[in-house]
Amino acid sequence: MPSQKPNRQDGVIIEEDVLLAPFTTFQIGGPARYFARARTVQQVRQALRFAQDQALPFCFLGGGSNLLVSDDGFEGLVVRLVMDAVSVDGATVSVEAGYDLNRLVLDSAQWGLSGLEPLAGIPGTVGGAVRGNAGAYGGAIGDVVHSVSVLDTATLDVITMPREECSFAYRDSLFKGDPWLAVMGTVLTLSPAPPAEIKGRIEQTVAKREAKQLSCDRSAGSFFMNPVVQDAGLIRSFEADQGVRCRECRIPAGWLIERAGVRNLRVGGAAVSHRHANYLVNTGGATAVDMMELAWQVKAGVRVKLGVLLQEEVSTLGLTR
Ligand SMILES: Cc1cc2nc3c(=O)[nH]c(=O)nc-3n(C[C@H](O)[C@H](O)[C@H](O)COP(=O)(O)OP(=O)(O)OC[C@H]3O[C@@H](n4cnc5c(N)ncnc54)[C@H](O)[C@@H]3O)c2cc1C
Structure with missing residues (x-):
């Protein structure tokens, strides 16, 4: 049962005993002892301070589309990253970790910016995609990353890492191998192209996925x-x-x-x-x-x-x- 009296930690609300199954595409998993929805980087820090004060383990959750949670749940704090600001400057897109990846792919067509078309149809958040270098059909998000904004969960400092330091590889990155680092956002470098062409390529990707029932x-x-x-x-x-x-x-x-x-x-x-x-x-x-x-x-x-x-x-x- 979700707690009736959530803790408030400097703005971020920490709920107790929140069932995780509904937050995963598997629809499997027991409760998190503590659960926070972070709408800003500051709220992520507040949530992590709560975990540090109580010496609790913690973990991050995006769209839950690549995660299998234990039936016993998690005896710590789950921080769901829902911050989703986005801004566009020429061909440069700055986007926070909680932004929906599919929404970004569709937005990019509207903005007339190409590069994300192979990712159409992949569920989850931008942060989860950067961590796992999500991709399909020969393309991956790491191909268009310019830099990643990373929270060091030990110091709570945010640093900017250029793409060259992110070790992107097939379904892999520096962040996947280092549980101390959390992706807070990314800057992408896309290429200007006519929106209709981009939309056409997105539709082709979606059609290929539908043909394979993905x-x-x-x-x-x-x-x-x-x-x-x-x-x-x-x-x-x-x-x-x-x-x-x-x-x-x-x-x-x-x-x-x-x-x-x-x-x-x-x-x-x-x-x-x-x-x-x-x-x-x-x-x-x-x-x-x-x-x-x-x-x-x-x-x-x-x-x-x-x-x-x-x-x-x-x-x-x-x-x-
Ligand atoms: C139907 C279906 C089709 C799919 N097709 C593809 C595909 O074609 N290609 C592909 O690559 N993947 C595919 N996936 C897998 C999944 O969509 C991707 O791996 C996605 O990028 C996961 O993002 P998420 O936000 O859901 O991550 P989550 O499932 O929430 O988290 C996955 C892991 O990443 C960690 N994490 C999440 N966000 C962050 C963050 N900001 N910082 C640090 N760690 C974080 C979590 O702690 C967890 O360990 C598919 C999944 C489904 C259900």
């Missing part, structure tokens, strides 16, 4: 990253089967899951999606334990049958892998 309910998108594969025979087999060249020796995890014959697996309410083999879905009533067990079985199947070790793309909270 908007599954109660999933977190791709559960596993596409691994780099050393086995030349497997690469040839993939290329022959799909009629495409393998990029940087990365093979889609979904293809490997199909090839390993583990796409019909199910544990409790958790199942491999029948639409997309790399989507693990909550078909109703799945627990985090179901999902973790399913992920383990899928990984084990691919490892045993194909000798490839899959790595999770989805982040977890309150769970050990």
Whole structure:
């Protein structure tokens, strides 16, 4: 039950025992002991001071579209980042971490600024996207980042990091590997282009995603990253089967899951999606334990049958892998 008397910490409201499942696209997860919605960077600091004063662990939440939360919840403070100011100056867009990524993609067409079209249809916030270098169809947000505004959660200082220092790579960044750093916003450098052209490219991206049914309910998108594969025979087999060249020796995890014959697996309410083999879905009533067990079985199947070790793309909270 949510607390009837939320704590107020210098402006930010700290609620107690807030169920996390509704804040995730999996719709899975128990309560956070404390929960704050931060509308400004100052409110993030206030919330973190509350956690520091009580020696509580803390974590950040954006759109919850890449997160599996423990059934037992989190015995600490969850800070949901909802600050969403945006400003445009020529081809430069400054945007706060809580801004909805899809909204930004659509806005960019209106502003006549190109560069975000491959990201159309990816749920979540700008901050979550920068942390995981979200992308699709050969593009990723890191490609257009000029700099990132980062909160050092130890000192509560905000620093600006140029793109070159952010270590963007396939679904990875400096921020993903360092839990002390939180993304507060970013400055993007886009390219002027006619709005109709940008809109057309966004529609093409959305159509490609719809054809692959990439908007599954109660999933977190791709559960596993596409691994780099050393086995030349497997690469040839993939290329022959799909009629495409393998990029940087990365093979889609979904293809490997199909090839390993583990796409019909199910544990409790958790199942491999029948639409997309790399989507693990909550078909109703799945627990985090179901999902973790399913992920383990899928990984084990691919490892045993194909000798490839899959790595999770989805982040977890309150769970050990
Ligand atoms: C149907 C579907 C399709 C998807 N398709 C794609 C796709 O095509 N490509 C792709 O890359 N992803 C895809 N995803 C995954 C997801 O949308 C992205 O990873 C997204 O960028 C996550 O952002 P979020 O705000 O929801 O992060 P959350 O799920 O809220 O958080 C994920 C992790 O990031 C941390 N975090 C969140 N915000 C911050 C911040 N500001 N600073 C520091 N840490 C933070 C959280 O603590 C957590 O550990 C898909 C998901 C779904 C449900």
